[in-house]
Amino acid sequence: MSSDFAIKVTNVGKNYQIYDRPHHRLLQMLPGNRRQWFRDFWALQDVSFSIGKGETVGIIGRNGSGKSTLLQMICGTLTPTTGSIEVNGRVAALLELGAGFNPEFTGRENVYMAASLYGLSKEETNAKMADIIAFADIAAFMEQPVKTYSSGMYVRLAFAVIAHVDADILVVDEALAVGDAFFTQKCIRFLRDFMQTGTVLFVSHDTAAIVNLCSKAVLLSQGKIAETGTPKEVTEHYLATLYAADQDVTGVSRKQDGQEEASEALADVKPDAAGFGTGDAKILGVRLLGQDGEPLTYVMGGEDVMLDIRCAVYRDIVGPIIGFQFKDRLGQVIFSDNTFLAYRDDPQQVAAGTELTARFEFQLPFLPSGDYSISPAIAEGTQEAHIQHHWLHDAMIVRVHAASACMGLIGVPMKRVSLRQATDRKS
Structure with missing residues (x-):
């Protein structure tokens, strides 16, 4: 053997x-x-x-x-x-x-x-x-x-x-x-x-x-x-x-009769990004912005940022959910979020032909230096039961520079670090 x-x-x-x-x-x-x-x-x-x-x-x-x-x-x-x-x-x-x-x-x-x-x-x-x-x-x-x-x-x-x-x-x-x-x-x-x-x-x-x-x-x-x-x-x-088993999930090149494909100038996702979904809506672009609204070429841990996800809607949908995953180079999800909770009590109705943009404003966690990816998605329904219209793997690569040493998946900013010594009073 x-x-x-x-x-x-x-x-x-x-x-x-x-x-x-x-x-x-x-x-x-x-x-x-x-x-x-x-x-x-x-x-x-x-x-x-x-x-x-x-x-x-x-x-x-x-x-x-x-x-x-x-x-x-x-x-x-x-x-x-x-x-x-x-x-x-x-x-x-x-x-x-x-x-x-x-x-x-x-x-x-x-x-x-x-x-x-x-x-x-x-x-x-x-x-x-x-x-x-x-x-x-x-x-x-x-x-x-x-x-x-x-x-x-x-x-x-x-x-x-x-x-x-x-x-x-x-x-x-x-x-x-x-x-x-x-x-x-x-x-x-x-x-x-x-x-x-x-x-x-x-x-x-x-x-x-x-x-x-x-x-x-x-x-x-x-x-x-x-x-x-x-x-x-x-x-x-x-x-x-998993999605393909229960939904009509294929590629996302689908467009409705009489509609033109979105302008290439709007599509700022990775050209070779792989994805899946019904095709009734499509991710057009993902941008990471600073507080001044300008696109970032790199980010620092602890920095306030804005993430915009732009989508095209090809048929009338009720209750759109736009979300993302922020992953490290191994594909581990560091954090994620979506719009569902913000609009749970007031589901939005979106007509065919509409361009829809979700904005997330947050403080980036302290992360080790390196490359990270953002995977956006647009679905319809609820957290528990939804139709996946477009999930895009690694649509955007983000370069992170660590402002301080970070040895784990994320770093936690310390409010205070101190040393205390006590003398032996018996001596």
Whole structure:
């Protein structure tokens, strides 16, 4: 087996036979039967990719896209119908809630059972038991059956086990979604340490987690690979598919009969900016202005600025929502806002052929020096239920210069910094 990869998936497919009635299974097995009583359902089809040692790869996709099926085949709990999967190293997996533990066993008994499945002897598990219990932080419940555990307690114990079995590859499927904030941060710290030497396959619907943790991402759609690339590119594609599933979302070059396309002189967005939406409205321009109304070539943290987003409306709409995301170079959203709350009690009616401009006035946070992007959007409806007319990825790049040192995602201006010394009065 080659040592260049941790996981290699080659032309993998998984087929299930679907029967409409229970007795059709029996009819299918009868001797001399010439009729096919089932229909084929391919949960995965022709999936190929490889993961190098030390890589952290995110798998993302809508429910039913085949993510969990793929992970189960990589972990060996399912067998591919077609193709092959090669795994180089010990795999520890945290799949759907409920997998791997016996609900009648106590927490301690399940630790022994799970560790043995990963190849640890009872003596090795005994040596790690104290660390596992400390990581899970549920010592008071270790002698109770896990069927009495909450979902959070269950995940705590399951994650604690895979964190201590000396695995080469970790497979994590949406496990952190049910943990509390303190435990989630503990898991993230562990994952970041593990990523220094190990391989991680991470599945989540949280695009921010994919962007933040992964070096590469794979988008699954209807059982096939739709895209493989950087986390930023793949999550943007995934976001577009979410809207496309429920709306007539394509490009935004659409115009109504008798209307001319907006003048190129007005379009100051990036010429190659990618986007999606129904096309019933379109982002024309994005400008970042100083308090004097002049466009800014760069901005400083803490500076008062104005952001203008200009849109063309191609059909009558009620309740337009114009908003934006301000993202760093990794695609992480630093902050965002929109017009919905300002006009929630007085939805605007906008006629076709109107040009609509939203202005946001705010103080820019203190940010590390570098390039940032602004992604604007125009929709119609409410925060909870809306139609996306145009979402434009990275329409504008903003250069930020830090006025002072900023070591995190944002800097917080200190009102006062002081040192106080006290002498030892006993001396």
